[in-house]
Amino acid sequence: MKPKHPSRLELALQASNEGVWDWYVDEEEIYYSDRVLGFLGYPRDEAPNILKxxxxxxxxxxxxxxxxxxSEVLSESAPDTLATDCRYRHPDGSWHWLRIRGVLVPAEDGSSDRIVGSVIDISRRKNAETALDEERHRLHELIENIPVNVYYKDTDSKFVLANSSTAKKLGAESVQDLIGKSDHDFFDARHADVARANELEIMETQKPQIKVIQCETWEDRENTWAETSKLPWLDRKGNLRGTFGVTSDITDLVRSQRMLTSLAEELQSRYTAVEEELHLAREIQQALLPQSLEGLTLCDSSREVSFGCRYAPASEMAGDFYEVIPISQHSIGFFIGDVMGHGVRASLVVSMLRGLMEKEREAATDPEWFLYGINEGLVSILERANVTLFATAIYCVVNLKEGTLRYSCAGHPTPITVRLGKAQQLKLQGKETNPALGLIPGTPFKAEKLSLDEIDRLLVFTDGLHEVENEHGEPYGVERIIAQLEDHADEELSTCLDRIIAEAKAFSKTNEFDDDVCLLAMDVGSGL
Structure with a gap:
């Protein structure tokens, strides 16, 4: 006996991924094939009659x-086929697109009519069609609303597609009035002949003509000027269909050519001056930074505190900066700030902050009041300028007489300390943290206090260090900084800082920093 093979219909349905349903319309029960049950997401004994x-x-x-x-398939006057696409709610709550097809099988014995058909899940196609329609709509909206002329021409240089701006420029009542016409219907013969020759050359060489400035001559109006880019129009198979182009009216610019040339020369002169000023500003900004902290120490009979720093601006005008503030014979303050953004604006805010720091110098012994005064001044300046900017900062005060380090953070990462070869990032007391500078007026700032006996080495840093990413988009992270501090805890401070910078750069996908980086560190040792 030969083995039973699937029928041609079964094979066809299997190949097309379709399922079968069978329903006597007066009955509740409906038959679904296994494929349909898979689409519906129900076992056979729970599958509902979605048609009824x-x-x-x-x-x-x-x-x-x-x-x-x-209703129509059951009607005597209508075709005996059913065809519709609809969205079906799956048991998991999602909507699936189903294509339902059916054919009426009339009852010959007077029993209820029967409809037999197929179902296929077309969600992928429908979603793709929706996405394509949306993309076409966005493209149409873009072309219709951009203030330039966009058009397609066939191999005879006749318009086959254009936007409303093109119709308006050529004096046509609508885009439809352009279809089938050429430049000879709008411009004088001289300009139209030149345009046709250019388009023939583009089609022959299949090389574009980009940003060509042309004088447009008309039969019944003044000449105009346009900047035009034209390219060969190829279909998706690479067959030449004609040309397409984008034209911008630059008449006013050309008519003002002499004035603009003079203005351009003046602007170039000013630009050169600005470049020189920016270069000078960067030199001044660099000069305003404290001189190398190598060798800077604070000491008494019991302790000696030495300092080091590394500063790597990412652009001509940086938003990161640091400052060391001598307070007394046995006390010193150090500040690191990170202004939002880069460039001139960030540099100006840095200058503002330096001025505000000088103004608040009397409060430099108290980190919380020092930051409070700077914040009040910065908020006032930014509100008057109607500008939203902020800067994160940390200010620390070392007091050898008291044997303490007091610090306050304004939206800035807390310091990392090393003690007996073990590094950790300090945690703030309480749930609320101080906001960044320049955001909220009247905000009280909190300070933290730490004994110098708990510190062998301390590092403060800006986010350009721990946010640098590798080729996988993974940030360097504070944990790697902590690991570096532990690995190099026995090395000189300057060597340790160089190692941290080198390791972070090696981690970076570009081997450079994308943001400004500023590190300031101190070692606490025995005194005289």
């Missing part, structure tokens, strides 16, 4: 069309 109870399972916007299709 469409109000429960079919999207409300699609129910009328489905019911209409069922």
């Amino acid at each position: 109870h469409s109000d429960r399972y079919i999207h409300e916007d699609d129910q009328p069309e489905l019911q209409k299709a069922i």
Whole structure:
């Protein structure tokens, strides 16, 4: 006996990924093939009749069309086929697009009519069509609303597609009035002949003509000037269809050519001056930074504190900076700031902060009041300028007489300390943290206090260090900084800082920093 093979219909349905349903319309029960049950997401004994109870399972916007299709197939005057696409609510709550097809099988014995059909899940195609329609709509909206002329021409240089700006420029009542016409219908013969020759050359060589400035001559109006880019129009198979182009009217610019030339020369002169000033500003900004901290110490009979720093601006005008503030014979303050952004604006805020720091110098012994005064001044300046900017900062005060380090953070990472070869990032007391500078007026700032006996080495840093990313988008992270401090805890401070910078650069996908980086560190040792 020969083994039973699937029927041609079964094979065809399997190949097309379709399932079969069978329904006697007067009955509740409906038959679904296994494929349909898979689409519906129900076991056979729980599968609902989605045709009879469409109000429960079919999207409300699609129910009328489905019911209409069922009614028509049952009608004597209508075709005996059913065809509709609808959205079906899957048991998991998602909507699936189903393509439902059916054919009426009339009952010959007076029993109820029967509809037999197929179902296929077309969600992928529908979603792709929706995305494509949306993309086409966005493209159409863009072309229709950009203030330039966009057009396609066939191999005879006749318009086949254009936007409204093109119709308006050529004096046509609508885009439709352009279709089938050429430049000879709008410009004088001289300009139209030149345009045709250019388009023939583009089609022959298949090389574009980009940003060509032309004088447009008309029969019944003054000449105009335009900047035009034209390219060969190829279909997706690479067959030449004609040309397409983008034209911008630059008449006013050309008519003002002499003035603009003079203005351009003046602007160039000013630009050169600005470049020189920016270069000078960067030199001044660099000069305003404290001189190398190598060798800077604070000491008494019991302790000696030495300092080191590394500063790597990412652009001509940096937003990171640091400052060391001598307070007394046994006390010193140090400040690191990170202004939002880069460039001139960030540099100006840095200058403001330096001025505010000088103004608040009397409060330099108290980190919380020092930052409070700077914040009040910066908020006042930014509000008057109607500008939203902020800067994160940390200010620390070392007091050898008291044997303490007091610090206050304004939205800035807390310091990392090393003690007996073990590094950790300090945690702030309480749940609330101080905001960045320049955001909220009247904000009280809190300070933290730490004994110098708990510190062998301390590092403060800006986010350009721990936020640098590798080729996988992974940030360097504070944990790697902590590991570096532990690995190099026995080395000189300057060597340790160089190691941290080198390791972070090696981690970076570009081997450079994308943001400004500033490190300031201190070692606490025994005194005289």
